[in-house]
Amino acid sequence: MTIDSWLQAAIADAERRALPELKPLLEGLARATALLRKADFNDDASA
Amino acid sequence: MTTQALDLDTLTIEEFGRRLRARDLTAEHVTDACLRRIEEDNPKLNAFILVMADAARQQAREADRELAAGRDRGPLHGVPISIKDLIDVAGTPTTAASRVREGHVAVHDAPVVGALRDAGAIIIGKTNLHEFAFGTTNEDSAFGPARNPHDLSRSPGGSSGGSAASVAAGMALATLGTDTGGSIRIPAAACGLVGLKPRHGELSTDGIVPLSHRLDHVGPLARTVTDAVLVYRALRDRAQNPAKAGSHGRGSPLPGSQAPHAWDAALAGPRLPAPVPVSGLRLAVPRGYFFELLDEDVRARFEEALDRLRAAGARTIDVNIRHASLTAAIYLHLVLADAAAYHAATLERMPERYTPSVRLRLEMGRYVLAEDYTRALEGQEILRREVDSALAGHSALALPALPIPAPLIGSASVQVGSVTEPVRNLMLRETQLFNLTGHPAIALPAGATSAGLPCSVQLVGADTEDLLPVALACEAQITGVLRPRSGGLGG
Numbered sequence: 333m334t335i336d337s338w339l340q341a342a343i344a345d346a347e348r349r350a351l352p353e354l355k356p357l358l359e360g361l362a363r364a365t366a367l368l369r370k371a372d373f374n375d376d377a378s379a
Numbered sequence: 380m381t382t383q384a385l386d387l388d389t390l391t392i393e394e395f396g397r398r399l400r401a402r403d404l405t406a407e408h409v410t411d412a413c414l415r416r417i418e419e420d421n422p423k424l425n426a427f428i429l430v431m432a433d434a435a436r437q438q439a440r441e442a443d444r445e446l447a448a449g450r451d452r453g454p455l456h457g458v459p460i461s462i463k464d465l466i467d468v469a470g471t472p473t474t475a476a477s478r479v480r481e482g483h484v485a486v487h488d489a490p491v492v493g494a495l496r497d498a499g500a501i502i503i504g505k506t507n508l509h510e511f512a513f514g515t516t517n518e519d520s521a522f523g524p525a526r527n528p529h530d531l532s533r534s535p536g537g538s539s540g541g542s543a544a545s546v547a548a549g550m551a552l553a554t555l556g557t558d559t560g561g562s563i564r565i566p567a568a569a570c571g572l573v574g575l576k577p578r579h580g581e582l583s584t585d586g587i588v589p590l591s592h593r594l595d596h597v598g599p600l601a602r603t604v605t606d607a608v609l610v611y612r613a614l615r616d617r618a619q620n621p622a623k624a625g626s627h628g629r630g631s632p633l634p635g636s637q638a639p640h641a642w643d644a645a646l647a648g649p650r651l652p653a654p655v656p657v658s659g660l661r662l663a664v665p666r667g668y669f670f671e672l673l674d675e676d677v678r679a680r681f682e683e684a685l686d687r688l689r690a691a692g693a694r695t696i697d698v699n700i701r702h703a704s705l706t707a708a709i710y711l712h713l714v715l716a717d718a719a720a721y722h723a724a725t726l727e728r729m730p731e732r733y734t735p736s737v738r739l740r741l742e743m744g745r746y747v748l749a750e751d752y753t754r755a756l757e758g759q760e761i762l763r764r765e766v767d768s769a770l771a772g773h774s775a776l777a778l779p780a781l782p783i784p785a786p787l788i789g790s791a792s793v794q795v796g797s798v799t800e801p802v803r804n805l806m807l808r809e810t811q812l813f814n815l816t817g818h819p820a821i822a823l824p825a826g827a828t829s830a831g832l833p834c835s836v837q838l839v840g841a842d843t844e845d846l847l848p849v850a851l852a853c854e855a856q857i858t859g860v861l862r863p864r865s866g867g868l869g870g
Contacts, residue, residue, distance in 0.1 A: 351742060354743060358743060361715070361743055361746065364707065364708040365712070365748075368755060371705055374754060
């Protein structure tokens with residue numbers, strides 16, 4: 333799942349659960365996840 | 380009985396112990412003085428959730444009777460100690476500063492509390508904290524925020540904020556806190572105290588409400604390194620994590636010894652580390668990430684501390700921790716998911732009982748994907764190896780414990796230089812790496828800002844027992860006693 337599609341799904345779920353205040357927190361988490369996924373220690377199955 | 384004035388603002392466990400055995404003080408006298416201080420100042424500080432006055436007085440009288448009868452339990456005999464209200468004390472609620480815990484009463488003491496009782500400590504009360512230890516300012520608490528004794532408009536740090544305030548304000552001689560991202564070292568730094576996070580897994584965390592089992596630690600806050608060592612040693616001797624027993628076997632359990640009646644005898648056995656000469660210290664300073672966002676006064680006090688250590692003969696060497704800038708991202712994925720797993724059932728059943736901010740951050744954890752959690756675990760292991768490498772050949776790492784002075788209560792962000800950052804990100808920035816790696820770390824007072832707010836130096840070691848003599852040597856060069864009653868509480 334890409335970060336963008338995860339974020340859209342998470343925000344939609346939070347709104348469905350009447351937690352719209354979660355949106356900025358989820359956006360912050362998405363930025364942290366992007367950093368984590370870019371880290372040079374991640375595995376690459378093609379390598 | 381008392382031949383010298385009793386100054387609760389500066390009284391250490393060490394001084395109390397000497398005067399107790401010289402019959403210059405009694406446990407009852409000091410416990411009463413602490414309880415009077417609580418009565419006087421707790422309405423302003425909100426440090427305590429529960430004051431155990433009757434039980435504390437009874438324990439103090441018993442401690443005095445035991446000593447008179449020739450039973451000396453060691454350095455903590457008769458010492459009033461407060462306990463973060465995340466830790467079970469039999470017969471009292473463990474509120475975790477949350478309405479979610481309404482109706483809870485602990486059946487047993489947590490092993491760390493039992494250890495303190497066995498060592499003769501007086502349990503004086505349960506202290507305020509950030510709800511479920513999930514925050515760094517102590518603002519989100521079902522009991523309202525605790526306040527900093529140095530400036531009542533400011534946070535005492537968190538999550539063990541009430542614990543730190545209780546010692547800084549002379550309501551107890553030491554306290555037990557917990558530390559998942561810095562919650563012992565951050566409030567110690569904000570309140571001008573020593574805060575020790577031992578190596579991960581060294582002390583039992585049974586009977587303590589978890590935030591993240593893989594990151595949670597328990598340890599002491601006190602006025603001096605010696606006092607922190609005395610509390611730590613009592614815990615290590617009696618509440619060692621069973622899985623780790625034997626791996627840190629220096630020192631042995633000391634049952635009540637017979638009639639030493641002298642402080643030196645009470646310290647018999649390996650109670651205090653042998654001092655090391657400052658001239659032999661090699662301190663590694665992890666420049667880069669940890670020094671990018673520092674308040675100017677905090678930076679100045681840290682560099683002055685290094686100057687003093689170098690003047691005394693210590694060597695300082697700049698080192699690099701390559702993936703340090705990923706610390707927050709790695710930490711976030713682990714702590715959020717672990718906390719969300721623990722709280723999932725109550726988030727469904729009684730969400731309204733959480734403070735709004737803590738509830739939202741717990742809910743955020745429910746969206747962490749398994750693949751990202753796995754990446755964070757891999758990052759944690761890489762950071763552990765990098766900190767091991769940075770420590771190789773050095774006595775300790777040295778860096779600030781808190782990049783800013785204690786923040787104003789209610790402030791969501793703080794400006795550092797030209798950058799405005801969320802308070803939470805800043806508060807965790809210097810400490811959370813060592814929760815990820817599990818290395819022991821200690822915060823030491825290191826002067827004050829121009830506004831009189833405490834600053835702090837953090838030392839990180841490979842092994843708790845090896846770190847303590849380094850901390851003792853550094854303390855002698857860099858610390859100064861700050862007296863809250865001439866600041867926030869005296870105003």
